[in-house]
Amino acid sequence: MFDFLLDPAQLTDFLSTGLRLSIPLIFAAMGGLVCERSGVFNIALEGQILFGAFGAAVGAYFLGTPTGGLGFALLFGALSGLLLAVLGITLRVNQIVIGIAVILFSTGFTSFMSRVLFPGSGNSLKLQGFGPVAIPYLSDIPVLGPVLFSQDALVYVALLTVVAVYLVLFKTRIGLSIRAIGENPSAADSAGVPVFRLRYACVIAGSTLASLGGAYLVLTQVFLFSDNMSAGKGFIALAAIVLGRWQPQLAFLACLLFGFFDAFQLRLQFNHPEIPFQVFAALPYGVSILALVGLMGQAHPPAAVGRPYDREMR
Amino acid sequence: MIKHIVKLAAIAALSGFAAFPAAAQAVKVAVALPGVITDKAFNQNVHDGLVKARETLGAEVAFTENVSQAEQVEVMSDYARRGYQIVVGAGGEYTDAAKRVATRFPKVRVVVLNGAPTQGVATVNFKNEEFGYVLGLVAGRVTKTGTAAAISAQQFAAFTTAVDGFKAGLKAAKPDGDVLVAYTNDWADVAKAKEATLNLISKGADVFMPYLDAGWVGVVQAAQERNAHTVGILHESDNNLTTARLDFARALVDAIGLFQKGQLEAKDYRIGLTSTDQLGPFNSAVPEAVRQEVQKAIEDIKSGKLNPAKG
Numbered sequence: 001m002f003d004f005l006l007d008p009a010q011l012t013d014f015l016s017t018g019l020r021l022s023i024p025l026i027f028a029a030m031g032g033l034v035c036e037r038s039g040v041f042n043i044a045l046e047g048q049i050l051f052g053a054f055g056a057a058v059g060a061y062f063l064g065t066p067t068g069g070l071g072f073a074l075l076f077g078a079l080s081g082l083l084l085a086v087l088g089i090t091l092r093v094n095q096i097v098i099g100i101a102v103i104l105f106s107t108g109f110t111s112f113m114s115r116v117l118f119p120g121s122g123n124s125l126k127l128q129g130f131g132p133v134a135i136p137y138l139s140d141i142p143v144l145g146p147v148l149f150s151q152d153a154l155v156y157v158a159l160l161t162v163v164a165v166y167l168v169l170f171k172t173r174i175g176l177s178i179r180a181i182g183e184n185p186s187a188a189d190s191a192g193v194p195v196f197r198l199r200y201a202c203v204i205a206g207s208t209l210a211s212l213g214g215a216y217l218v219l220t221q222v223f224l225f226s227d228n229m230s231a232g233k234g235f236i237a238l239a240a241i242v243l244g245r246w247q248p249q250l251a252f253l254a255c256l257l258f259g260f261f262d263a264f265q266l267r268l269q270f271n272h273p274e275i276p277f278q279v280f281a282a283l284p285y286g287v288s289i290l291a292l293v294g295l296m297g298q299a300h301p302p303a304a305v306g307r308p309y310d311r312e313m314r
Numbered sequence: 315m316i317k318h319i320v321k322l323a324a325i326a327a328l329s330g331f332a333a334f335p336a337a338a339q340a341v342k343v344a345v346a347l348p349g350v351i352t353d354k355a356f357n358q359n360v361h362d363g364l365v366k367a368r369e370t371l372g373a374e375v376a377f378t379e380n381v382s383q384a385e386q387v388e389v390m391s392d393y394a395r396r397g398y399q400i401v402v403g404a405g406g407e408y409t410d411a412a413k414r415v416a417t418r419f420p421k422v423r424v425v426v427l428n429g430a431p432t433q434g435v436a437t438v439n440f441k442n443e444e445f446g447y448v449l450g451l452v453a454g455r456v457t458k459t460g461t462a463a464a465i466s467a468q469q470f471a472a473f474t475t476a477v478d479g480f481k482a483g484l485k486a487a488k489p490d491g492d493v494l495v496a497y498t499n500d501w502a503d504v505a506k507a508k509e510a511t512l513n514l515i516s517k518g519a520d521v522f523m524p525y526l527d528a529g530w531v532g533v534v535q536a537a538q539e540r541n542a543h544t545v546g547i548l549h550e551s552d553n554n555l556t557t558a559r560l561d562f563a564r565a566l567v568d569a570i571g572l573f574q575k576g577q578l579e580a581k582d583y584r585i586g587l588t589s590t591d592q593l594g595p596f597n598s599a600v601p602e603a604v605r606q607e608v609q610k611a612i613e614d615i616k617s618g619k620l621n622p623a624k625g
Contacts, residue, residue: 010517013513014516017512017513021505024505111350120354121352121354123353123504124354221505222531222535223535226504229502229503229504262506263513266498267513276469277469277497278499
């Protein structure tokens with residue numbers, strides 16, 4: 001059953017698959033985490049991945065370069081973040097409701113527009129994507145080299161994002177302010193922290209990060225756009241945030257857990273045709289439930305998350 | 315009040331007279347689709363059938379895309395309530411929903427494409443094992459490693475019978491060959507289909523039969539990147555060694571035609587592999603001798619000399 005772990009070539013393939021399946025989750029989870037740490041629920045991650053994927057396809061198709069695709073993905077992500085921020089922070093609409101609205105809107109909008117913009121719809125595209133970048137010397141290490149150090153550029157970006165989010169949130173003054181407005185916005189406000197501006201910045205930055213997950217799907221994984229290609233990854237990222245107890249490093253591990261179990265599941269199936277495949281498909285979710293109830297203790301979300309800040313409210 | 319009713323009746327009669335002659339002929343057909351009509355695979359094929367039925371039979375057609383498992387009964391019942399005479403569930407996963415809708419609306423003819431035979435429902439099936447056998451035969455002649463693989467989203471009857479045929483065909487060409495099977499759990503997830511394929515390649519497979527909706531693109535991409543081959547069963551692509559054309563478009567048009575003649579019954583219709591034009595063009599990687607072998611296999615299946623489920 002685990003014989004593939006002993007063969008270096010197969011082990012490399014397994015680990016690379018796991019990492020590749022984790023990357024969109026990592027982007028989305030980091031984006032969602034930044035939003036929630038600042039006190040705003042971002043349920044729309046699923047839609048923002050889709051927007052990112054669509055933007056990447058539009059940019060790469062019309063500008064002909066992967067960088068153009070990346071630019072458009074970021075733009076679409078930022079716009080969806082702005083929409084969330086205006087509705088959720090300024091107009092104080094229920095943040096769960098607007099999240100769902102953005103998801104529904106993204107599904108319809110991208111399906112419709114991809115039929116209008118791309119000849120023969122998005123799944124016949126052959127877009128220009130990013131190629132693998134091998135890091136000298138490090139990529140020659142057996143197993144770990146090909147898995148970690150000869151990946152596509154966006155994989156490195158994802159890993160650096162985790163470090164960056166951690167450093168910004170916990171090692172800088174602005175990170176302290178972000179965490180403060182997520183816990184007690186009125187206290188932060190009275191200490192002179194610009195609550196509204198900072199929440200806007202976090203939501204737009206977080207949404208942009210989530211859209212990178214979609215850009216990754218299009219620009220380094222499949223080079224085309226297909227309807228609904230986010231396929232539930234945004235919701236898994238939400239679970240990863242909770243599983244990681246709103247800590248970037250733990251949420252990162254949770255994403256890896258989901259990604260590797262997915263890869264594991266794809267591998268186990270054909271070794272054991274007599275076991276129903278659904279068992280393996282459900283494995284990552286089973287593990288996350290176990291982790292939630294048993295291993296990680298009680299999860300404490302940021303105290304002010306989901307509650308729009310109103311200076312006049314007592 | 316009475317005046318009002320008379321007036322309404324008059325309007326109804328008038329509009330009825332105006333509209334009725336056309337409405338009497340136009341059969342109303344609605345289809346619930348699991349995916350999107352641009353997937354270049356099953357959903358698109360079924361949609362083509364609807365378009366053809368509108369053009370050739372003058373049918374009035376409607377469809378809903380992306381109908382999830384939970385919405386199947388609701389969507390199909392809604393069409394039945396709105397007076398659609400034929401309500402189609404596109405795919406074997408609609409069988410349970412179809413049965414419930416057929417019980418609730420006995421006047422509506424409920425059809426399931428690729429569904430297991432069900433009481434009260436007309437099911438249209440291809441003899442998947444026959445198509446699978448021929449694809450397996452071609453795969454077995456082209457494979458270098460002796461290992462082929464089949465990929466689908468979920469385990470269901472049409473797929474497993476196709477795989478049985480595929481295995482038998484492969485073993486006819488390579489007695490010590492093997493067929494691996496993987497499920498991605500998502501018909502449209504291109505990225506996951508691609509990863510599944512890459513993993514199967516590292517397990518030694520070099521010919522792939524994807525049985526997916528939009529996800530098939532991922533399988534073809536992975537195969538191209540690693541110099542492996544694909545055979546098609548629901549999708550057509552230049553990279554396929556050959557393609558089994560499960561022409562659901564034609565099957566749907568034929569079913570609607572039968573309905574117009576009052577002959578579409580609630581029974582299982584099975585469409586076999588009888589001629590080479592049910593196969594797509596051969597790729598240049600398929601030698602001439604193999605093409606003739608395929609021709610002969612089709613004739614043997616037709617004459618009953620060959621049992622494609624056993625080899």
